[in-house]
Amino acid sequence: MANPSLLILSGDGIGPEVMAEVKKVIAWLDAKRGITFDVSEDLVGGCAYDRHGTPLHDDTMAKAQAVDAVLLGAVGGPKYDSLDFSVKPERGLLRLRKEMDLYANLRPAQCFDALADFSSLKKEVVAGLDIMIVRELTSGVYFGEPRGIFTEGNERVGINTQRYTESEIARVARSAFELARRRGNKVCSMEKANVMESGILWRQVVQEVHDKEYPDVQLSHMYADAGAMQLTRNPKQFDVIVTDNLFGDLLSDLAAMLTGSLGMLPSASLGAPMENGRPKALYEPVHGSAPDIAGQGKANPIACILSFAMALRYSFDLGDEATRLEKAVEKVLADGVRTPDLMGPAGGTPVNTAQMGDAIVAALDASL
Numbered sequence: 001m002a003n004p005s006l007l008i009l010s011g012d013g014i015g016p017e018v019m020a021e022v023k024k025v026i027a028w029l030d031a032k033r034g035i036t037f038d039v040s041e042d043l044v045g046g047c048a049y050d051r052h053g054t055p056l057h058d059d060t061m062a063k064a065q066a067v068d069a070v071l072l073g074a075v076g077g078p079k080y081d082s083l084d085f086s087v088k089p090e091r092g093l094l095r096l097r098k099e100m101d102l103y104a105n106l107r108p109a110q111c112f113d114a115l116a117d118f119s120s121l122k123k124e125v126v127a128g129l130d131i132m133i134v135r136e137l138t139s140g141v142y143f144g145e146p147r148g149i150f151t152e153g154n155e156r157v158g159i160n161t162q163r164y165t166e167s168e169i170a171r172v173a174r175s176a177f178e179l180a181r182r183r184g185n186k187v188c189s190m191e192k193a194n195v196m197e198s199g200i201l202w203r204q205v206v207q208e209v210h211d212k213e214y215p216d217v218q219l220s221h222m223y224a225d226a227g228a229m230q231l232t233r234n235p236k237q238f239d240v241i242v243t244d245n246l247f248g249d250l251l252s253d254l255a256a257m258l259t260g261s262l263g264m265l266p267s268a269s270l271g272a273p274m275e276n277g278r279p280k281a282l283y284e285p286v287h288g289s290a291p292d293i294a295g296q297g298k299a300n301p302i303a304c305i306l307s308f309a310m311a312l313r314y315s316f317d318l319g320d321e322a323t324r325l326e327k328a329v330e331k332v333l334a335d336g337v338r339t340p341d342l343m344g345p346a347g348g349t350p351v352n353t354a355q356m357g358d359a360i361v362a363a364l365d366a367s368l
């Protein structure tokens with residue numbers, strides 16, 4: 001049988017730096033576990049624009065459609081800020097998500113014990129936290145028409161449209177309910193049904209899918225602003241949160257800080273099952289290209305490494321290896337190995353990106 005295939009798109013800024021550490025894990029799986037991936041690499045974002053004049057070449061898009069999973073680092077950076085909107089690095093990522101139809105974006109936020117002290121919230125509020133945000137990723141205000149900057153009378157007007165169809169809401173709701181059944185069996189759906197018609201429809205459809213197909217799962221609804229408040233007040237009340245594209249973007253950055261650092265949060269973007277039963281998939285850290293620390297060896301590679309762990313679990317049926325990798329990360333953190341973003345007020349000597357990757361590989365070795 002052919003080896004499982006993986007397309008690596010490292011992207012810009014710290015993307016290639018954190019991806020270099022994932023490559024060490026891939027090499028370790030090959031050498032020590034006999035698990036070999038067919039790895040290919042290509043460009044996305046600003047680096048693709050520099051080479052091709054577009055943030056995602058059609059050939060790269062075609063490759064992404066053909067592989068078992070895509071692993072992405074990060075895109076964007078100040079160098080590209082003044083580019084025309086249509087060729088900005090972020091458009092490359094949005095095109096991948098849209099054309100691969102990756103509608104369910106899973107953003108887990110787990111607080112490792114070793115980092116509970118380091119959260120900006122009190123230890124007892126975050127210790128043991130394990131929530132899953134399911135963000136709708138291919139519709140809503142990110143993609144709705146009409147959109148653009150127009151002239152109305154003697155001034156400009158910027159327009160984006162929040163639009164959700166019933167089927168778009170129903171399919172991401174199903175993803176959330178399925179996940180909940182394998183976790184704490186609770187879903188909280190967040191929208192603003194008090195001010196938005198799309199929010200009213202969202203709430204109705206989620207409730208209908210629940211009543212017809214998942215009556216065993218505990219479902220609640222919350223306005224997204226109150227949800228943000230509850231996420232900081234008492235995040236452990238949540239198990240799975242399902243929400244739209246924009247609210248999910250905001251709430252997942254918020255949830256990242258509950259865990260200590262944006263450098264810790266992985267994500268999986270999943271589409272409908274392919275012929276082999278596995279979903280189309282792209283895995284990426286939640287963080288961006290971090291231009292403020294790029295090129296300095298300061299980036300935390302854990303979010304990217306944990307994104308690869310999600311790939312092992314969701315795309316390659318290698319749940320045991322995923323757990324091994326997650327445990328290796330946990331061990332390294334428990335041992336006090338810290339990149340600069342994880343240094344608490346107590347201080348200490350941080351390691352660099354490559355040393356963190358090496359420590360995780362050493363912990364993998366120790367697990368055998």
Ligand code: NAD
Nearest residue numbers: 074075076077262263286287288289290292293299300341
């Ligand atoms: P960012 O996530 O890049 O950085 C926010 C802050 O978190 C910075 O201080 C950064 O140093 C820190 N940080 C992020 N990742 C880190 C890591 N792994 N280790 C240590 N510290 C880390 O967000 P931003 O500054 O708002 O955006 C920068 C660029 O990245 C923009 O062009 C934005 O559009 C893009 N972006 C891309 C993605 C993506 O590719 N998925 C996601 C978010 C932002």
Ligand code: IPM
Nearest residue numbers: 076090091093094249286288
């Ligand atoms: C994310 C990012 C992206 C988003 C950008 C870079 C397009 O912030 O993945 O969270 O807004 O979805």
Ligand code: MN
Nearest residue numbers: 249250253286
């Ligand atoms: Mn974001």
